[in-house]
Amino acid sequence: MFLRLIICLIVTLLFLHANGPAAAAERFITVASTTSTENSGLFQAILPLFERAAGIAVRVVAVGTGQAVRMAERGDADVLFVHHQPSEEHFVADGFGVRRHDVMYNDFVLVGPRHDPAGIGGLADAIEGLVRIAARQAVFVSRGDDSGTHKREVSLWQAAGIDVVAASGTWYRESGAGMGTTLNIASGMGAYTLTDRGTWLNFNNRGDLVVLVAGDRRLFNPYGVILVNPQRHPHVKTAEGQMFIDWLLSPDGQGAIAAYRIDGQPVFFPSADKDTP
Amino acid sequence: MTASDTERQHTADTASILPLRVRDICFDAGGKRLIEHISFTVHAGPCLIVLGPNGAGKSLLLRLCHGLLSPSEGTVEWVEADPIRARSQQAMVFQRPVLLRRSVAANAHFGLRLRRVPRLERQAVVAKALRQGGLSHVANRAARVLSGGEQQRLALVRAWALQPQVLFLDEPTAHLDPAATRAVETLLKQFHAAGTKLIMTTHDLGQARRLADDVIFLHRGRLLEHSPADSFFAQPHSAEAAAFLNGNLLW
Amino acid sequence: MSEFRDAFRTAISLLVNFDGDLMAIVGLSLLVSLSAVFLAAMVGLPLGAAVAACRFPGRQAVRVLLNALLGIPPVVIGLIVYLLLSRAGPLGALGLLFTPTAMIIAQWLLVTPIIAALTQQTVSDLHDEYAEQLRSLGVGSLRAIPTLLWEGRLSLLIAVMAGFGRAIAEVGAVIIVGGNINHVTRVMTTTIALETSKGNLALALALGMILLLLALAVNAAALVARDIVNRLYG
C-alpha cells in the first residue's frame, strides 16, 4: 500500500519532468552576461527576434562581469556578453574565447540625491565629480562585486587619485551586489553611485536620485561578445553560438539594439564593425 | 482454542522450545549488580508467577529470559537450538501496552504480517483472537483511543494471535481497575488452558493466588524461593517471603 | 505604506488575470521544490530513522554531520553544486548546470538534513517507546525503520513541510545553480530577487505575497491529507 503510493508519486514526478521546461528538446545556447544588461530590459526586447528568426533559444545567465567571465572560462556558457574590455581581451588572449567583437555601447552616469551635497551636478568631468564626493565625504555606494561597472568605477577612482580602499566602510560603502540592488541601497540612503544608463532608465525605485554627471568620454561603456573556444570546451555549441553572434552584428541585430527604448530614450548604441559579417 | 487449531497454524512448529534453563545469571547496570546468580529451570505446563516487592528485579528477570537483555554472567538457554525459532515461539506483554498508532485490527495483524502469515489465514486468526478478547466491535477503531483495559486486552490479543508457546507478562494488570483486571485474568486462563506457557510477574498477591501454579520469589535481585504455589503460599521457606505474604515487606 | 497597497493590488490582479508568466513560474517553483522535498524525504526519513533506531559504526559522525549541514547557508550549497555540475567540474559532462534538475539537486541537499534531523528527533522518542515491544515481536532494527516512520507519520509530515518551507523560500542556491534564466529556471524567489533589483518593489512584494499563498496552500493540502490518512489508519 505504502509502496504503491511511492511508485505513484515517482511516476507522477517523472511525467512532470518529461513535460517540464527542462526536457523541452529545443535548441538553445547559454549566454553569460551581466546583471546590468539583463536589468536594462534589452534582452527581453531583442532575444525573441533572434529566437524567432533562428529557432534557437537564448538562455541568459546574468551575473557580475567577473563571475560571467569565470563562468565562461569553466565552459558553463557558449557565449560571453559583457562590458569590460580588458577582461574580455584577457579572456581571448588566454585561449578561452575565439574572438572579441564590438557589439554596442552605452554609458555610465553618476547619480546622486537631488540636493547634491557634493555639488557635482552638471559637471562635464566625471573625475572632478568623484574628487568632490571624496572631499565632502559624501556617501558613495560601490557595487564592490568585481562586475564591469565596479571595475570601471575603481579605475575612475584611481584616475582621481583617491584611495577608496582606505575609506571603505566610512563614506565609501560596498554593496557586494548587482546594479539594481546597489541602486536600491543608494536610493534608500540618499547616496551617490555609478550606474549604467540602461539599468538606471529601467529602475523604478529612484526615490530622490537623479543623474548628476553624464557625457564624459571616460564614462563610455563598450560591450563585447565572444564565442567560448570549442577547442577548450568541446561541448560548446559553436554553430548556434556563432549564429547568435552573427545575428547581433548583422543589420537586423544592430537595428534591434538601436530600436530599444526606455521612456522613448535610446539606451544602447550599435557599434559593430561594418565589415564583420 | 484447541490443539488442532495450533497445528493448523504451525504444523512444523510443534516441537516445544521448553524447558528454559537459566544458569547462574547476573545482570549489572549502572555499576550495580541488579540480578545476582539466579538459576532455575522452567518446564512446559504450569503457570509461573514471579513475585517480589518493588525493585526486586522481576521485570529484569523477565527481559533476561525473553532475550531483551543479555545477562552479564551466566546463560539463558532454551531447549530449542535455533534462536530465531525460539524467539518466534515467545511473546511478551508489557506493563503499559505499547500499541501502534493504527486500528485495533491492524495492531493484531502486525506480528503475523512480520511472520509472513498469508493474508487469509491472518484474517481468520485475528478475527478469532479479537472475538476472544471481546474487541471485535472496536476492530476498526484507532487503538490508541481505547480504554486502558481494552488496550491491555488488545496487547494480549496481539501476542496471542502469534500462537506463542511461551507468553511473558510483566505486571499486565498493574494499571487496571478490578473489572479490567478480571477480564485480563479470564483471558490468561483461556490462553493457559489452550496450552500456552505463562510466565508472569506481579506484586498483586490476590492475582498470584488466583493464577499461579509455580512461584518464583525474588528479593533484591536474588532468587529466594522457587516452589509450587500451594506450598509457597502455605509455608514460605524464607523470612522475606513470609513477610511479603503478610504485607510487611515493602521493598 | 503605499508599497504595501500597490503590492496587494498587483498580487490580486496577477492572480485574477491568471498571468501566464506567473503561472509558469509558480509551476516551476512547485515542481522544483516538491521534487526536491520528495527526494529529500526518500533519503532523509530513512536516514534520520536509522540514526535514531540503529547502532552502526559512524552513527555519531552522521549525527554530527546532519546537525552541521542544518546550519549551512544555501549559497554554499549552491556553490558546491555549481562546482560539481560546472563543465569544468566532476559531473560537468552531464550538462545539468542551469537546469531545473540542478535546482532540484541543490534544494535536495539543502532539505535532506532538515528532514533527517527532525526525523531523528521524532523517531528517537518513538524508539524509546517501541524498542522493546518491537524486538519482542521479532522486528530487527532495520525492519523497525519503516514501522517507526509510519508510527511517526503525523510528526514527520511536519518535518517534511518544514523542508518544503525551506526549499520554496530559498533563493541563494537556486539562483547560482539555476542561473535565473527566463522561462527555464526562473522561480518565485529568483523572480522576487530580480524584480527587487530592478526597483520594482511593489511587484516583488506582490510576488512575495503569492509565494506565501502558495506555501499556505501546500501546507493546507498536507494537513488535509494528514487528516484523511488519520481517519483511514487511526
Ligand SMILES: Nc1ncnc2c1ncn2[C@@H]1O[C@H](COP(=O)(O)OP(=O)(O)O)[C@@H](O)[C@H]1O
Ligand atoms: N537499566 C537500569 N539501570 C540501572 N538500574 C536499573 C536498570 N533497570 C532496572 N534497574 C534497577 O533494578 C532494580 C530492579 O528493577 P525491576 O526489575 O524493574 O524491578 P521490579 O521487580 O519492580 O520489576 C530496580 O532497583 C531498578 O531501579
Ligand SMILES: [Mg+2]
Ligand atoms: Mg517491574
